[in-house]
Amino acid sequence: LAGMSLCLASNATDTAASALHALRGAAAAFVHEATAAVDAAFGDGNATGAAARRLGAPRTAMGYNGIDWAPISVYGTGVKHIFAIGDWGGMDGSLSPCCGRPAIIAYSGGHTPGPHVFPRSRWNRAHSELICTHKQFVECFDSRGSSCAAGCGFVPEIDMQPQFLVANAFRARAAMKNPDYILNVGDNFYWGGIEIDCGSTPMSQISGTARHQFDQVFEGIYQGAGLSNKPWLSILGNHDWGGRQFYNGWDQQIAYTWASNRWRMPAPYWSQHVSYPDLGFDVDIILHDSNAMDAKDPGADPEHNMCSRKHNRPDASCASTGGPASVDSCKAWFWGLYAEQKPWVESKLANSKADWQIMVTHFPCGHDSGWYRSLHTRLGLDLLVTGHRHDQELGSNWGALGGMMCIVTGGGGGITSEASPWDRTHWYGEAQYGFYDLAISKDKIFIESINYDGKVLKSATVTPSR
Numbered sequence: 001l002a003g004m005s006l007c008l009a010s011n012a013t014d015t016a017a018s019a020l021h022a023l024r025g026a027a028a029a030f031v032h033e034a035t036a037a038v039d040a041a042f043g044d045g046n047a048t049g050a051a052a053r054r055l056g057a058p059r060t061a062m063g064y065n066g067i068d069w070a071p072i073s074v075y076g077t078g079v080k081h082i083f084a085i086g087d088w089g090g091m092d093g094s095l096s097p098c099c100g101r102p103a104i105i106a107y108s109g110g111h112t113p114g115p116h117v118f119p120r121s122r123w124n125r126a127h128s129e130l131i132c133t134h135k136q137f138v139e140c141f142d143s144r145g146s147s148c149a150a151g152c153g154f155v156p157e158i159d160m161q162p163q164f165l166v167a168n169a170f171r172a173r174a175a176m177k178n179p180d181y182i183l184n185v186g187d188n189f190y191w192g193g194i195e196i197d198c199g200s201t202p203m204s205q206i207s208g209t210a211r212h213q214f215d216q217v218f219e220g221i222y223q224g225a226g227l228s229n230k231p232w233l234s235i236l237g238n239h240d241w242g243g244r245q246f247y248n249g250w251d252q253q254i255a256y257t258w259a260s261n262r263w264r265m266p267a268p269y270w271s272q273h274v275s276y277p278d279l280g281f282d283v284d285i286i287l288h289d290s291n292a293m294d295a296k297d298p299g300a301d302p303e304h305n306m307c308s309r310k311h312n313r314p315d316a317s318c319a320s321t322g323g324p325a326s327v328d329s330c331k332a333w334f335w336g337l338y339a340e341q342k343p344w345v346e347s348k349l350a351n352s353k354a355d356w357q358i359m360v361t362h363f364p365c366g367h368d369s370g371w372y373r374s375l376h377t378r379l380g381l382d383l384l385v386t387g388h389r390h391d392q393e394l395g396s397n398w399g400a401l402g403g404m405m406c407i408v409t410g411g412g413g414g415i416t417s418e419a420s421p422w423d424r425t426h427w428y429g430e431a432q433y434g435f436y437d438l439a440i441s442k443d444k445i446f447i448e449s450i451n452y453d454g455k456v457l458k459s460a461t462v463t464p465s466r
Contacts, residue, residue: 198318392408
């Protein structure tokens with residue numbers, strides 16, 4: 001059924017898109033049964049994902065939507081940790097993009113190897129007043145703070161290198177706590193993901209551009225004791241799709257799953273089962289694409305719209321790899337993808353026998369809150385892990401989510417934070433740059449918010465909702 005839907009999707013016209021999304025959604029609900037059979041035949045239960053990779057890369061990036069990836073088994077009786085991070089991948093200024101694309105450099109000095117933070121605008125807490133424009137912020141970076149609007153709240157020693165600061169704290173904590181895997185909520189490469197066209201490279205191959213960006217922004221940064229070779233359970237953020245466009249190389253992030261022993265993103269939405277045999281509990285993790293929230297009519301909000309007519313080429317298309325076929329069909333495609341996931345998510349939760357149910361998605365706590373609330377109150381979702389908002393928020397939107405714990409971990413440092421890292425006036429949460437450490441056991445998850453300097457700023461305990 002899944003194969004049939006993919007063959008149809010690759011040749012569909014825009015007018016058939018909604019019907020095809022419905023078929024793909026139905027197919028996804030059954031994918032876990034087929035992959036369970038594969039795991040039974042080939043699964044080796046280790047953390048490398050070797051069994052699932054025997055499936056080979058899909059023909060299109062949508063080929064494994066809804067897949068249950070090879071289970072992870074975590075052995076031992078000590079305290080077990082999971083790290084969560086998002087919005088971490090800066091701009092690779094040393095990249096020479098192909099095909100007439102401009103270099104991804106926003107300010108002087110941004111041409112050197114390694115990631116460089118993108119200077120976004122800053123607003124007041126109510127998001128009703130723009131207090132620092134992007135242009136003003138670039139001036140802060142160009143002058144290293146000597147000429148800088150006060151509203152920018154610019155702290156050069158922090159704002160100019162947040163990915164490195166967070167990564168240093170991440171590595172230091174990993175050496176102490178030895179996390180078994182990482183929950184990655186997306187926006188992995190600013191400004192617009194992998195800097196090639198979608199569909200330009202077969203899914204079985206990694207382009208030179210993708211390899212360069214992964215090496216500079218991911219592989220060269222997140223290594224060390226307790227961290228190297230640990231699985232990164234990953235999803236796409238709106239910037240990975242292209243930010244203000246949809247046709248960048250998001251499919252290469254999916255393809256990298258078959259080129260890496262730790263990067264896991266076999267589809268835009270998928271699931272991961274983790275068992276802890278020596279401790280007698282297990283976890284079902286649902287990884288979900290919520291980027292429809294930034295898919296709008298082509299003429300609307302061009303700076304925050306993947307379907308923008310202003311920033312997409314007139315001939316933009318990702319149809320060859322299963323994505324949007326045109327600017328005009330882009331919004332419907334993303335909202336169709338979002339709609340087809342809902343029955344899949346609900347089925348996964350309803351049928352889960354695990355002790356814990358965790359959901360990972362890009363857009364922050366509060367979007368589509370009625371649906372997420374029902375996943376908690378009706379189907380037992382225990383924890384929602386999100387990003388997109390560029391800060392750290394432990395326990396966001398409790399009331400709207402029926403009391404479910406939700407965290408925003410968008411302060412990974414690929415883009416400047418929502419507010420000044422020193423002036424708390426406009427903060428939403430407890431930090432502007434950082435990540436989370438989740439200590440998990442059968443009866444609780446103890447969550448600690450880790451600042452860019454390694455300090456623990458806030459903690460909370462989650463108990464199973466079932």
